[in-house]
Amino acid sequence: MEFRYLGNSGLKVSAITYGNWLTHGSQVENETAVGCVRAALDSGITSFDTADVYANTVAEKVLGKALKGQRRESLEVFTKVFGPTGPKGPNDSGLSRKHILESIDGSLQRLKTDYVDLYQAHRYDVETPLEETMQAFADVVRQGKALYIGVSEWTADQLRAGHALATDLNIQLISNQPQYSMLWRVIEAEVEPVSRELGISQIVWSPIAQGVLTGKYKPGSALPKGSRATDEKGGAKMIERFMTPEVLASVQELNPIAKELDLDLAQLAIAWVLRNSNVASAIIGASRPEQVTANAKAAGVTLSEETQSRIDAVLGHLAEYNPARTHEQSPKSRET
Structure with a gap:
């Protein structure tokens, strides 16, 4: 496992973080979830990401038990x-002082811990x-309940x-x-340059584009049973923008590149985001635990400039680059 500094700090994190969005407490049984966490630990992963909103607080409980x-x-x-979270009352969401101090x-x-290493604003709160x-985050840090502060999906100006x-x-x-992947590159124009200037790192989610970059979705073929694209609870909607015949066919063209590097497509996709020094x-x-074991092997893989150029030639014209997408979404x- 490779370890990298997080922002302009002395904290090192594993280049692969295990996250339990859309899985723990919802899509997979608790026993399997614990198995996935143990596979992460066995692979050298030391960083674990969750959120109180995942499965309406259940995901945090599962992770706490697993660790x-x-x-x-x-x-x-x-x-x-x-x-x-909770009964979803008027103060059960957002980034007000009340909600932050109660939520931590x-x-x-x-999570069964006295502190978290990183406490993140899951989105920007336009109402607070x-x-x-x-100030509320500062108080959380001074109380020793969080060591560092982070955010998620903030624009360059908000950062x-x-x-x-x-x-x-x-x-x-x-x-x-x-979000950052071969198919979603909206941070590159504005967020990444500002982050580099300010000493802020990216911890990126969906590096395999919700599974599209694994190559399991093939143009003209039936959707795999139990896959994200068949999840009517929300997974299918999130993935639909990538589920075009052109994208799916182009992803298959990455197979020769991956094979030359002795990687599968998921590993190639993860190595691609990790090539960015701001990540x-x-x-x-x-x-499944075996997915964790396989994907963790992307850590430490170096992609040559030639390989990156070949990947760009295949998918670069299909990627989303517009920085306005962060604000739009x-x-x-x-409540939204």
Whole structure:
């Protein structure tokens, strides 16, 4: 396993982070979820990402159980706050002081830990003054309940404003968690340059484009049973933008490149995001332990400039680059 510094800090994280969005507490049984976490640990993964909103708090409970008995100091545990939890009352979402201070206590209890290494604003809250949000995060850090602060899917302007306030409050805002893959490159134009300037790293989610970059979806073929594309609870909607005949056919053209490197397509896709020096870690999810073991092997893989050029020739023209997508997909209220 490769380890990288997270932002302009002394904290190192594993280049592969195990995340339990859409799996623990919902799509896979708890016993399998625990097996996936153990496979991650066996693969050298030390960083684990979750959120209170995942499965309405159940995912945090499952992760806490799965990590029980591990040396806490040897792990980096990340969670997030923003989305609606509990009975979803008027103050059960967002980044108000009330919700942040109540949510961190709930997360720590479910995760069975005294602190999280990274506490992240899951989205930007347009209904709460940023000053209030950052002051609440500062208090969480000073109380010893979180060591560092991060955000997820913030625009370049939001990152700049949040970082300035964090600096004034003497806390470290060191990470952003955006979607990033061969097919979704919207951070490259604005978010990444600003992040480099401010000392913020990316912890990227969906490096295999919700499974599309594994090559399991083939043009003209039936969808694999139990796959994300058949999940009517939300997975199918998220993946539909990539499920075009042109994209699916082009993904198959990556097979010769992967085989030359003794990789499968998922490993190639993860190695591709990790080639970016602003990416500290790529989040992988799994429904089976063997998926974790296989994908973790992407850590430490070096892609030559020639290989990157060949990948761009296959998929570059199909990728989304528009930086406005981050703002367009951001919640317009706490409830969305």
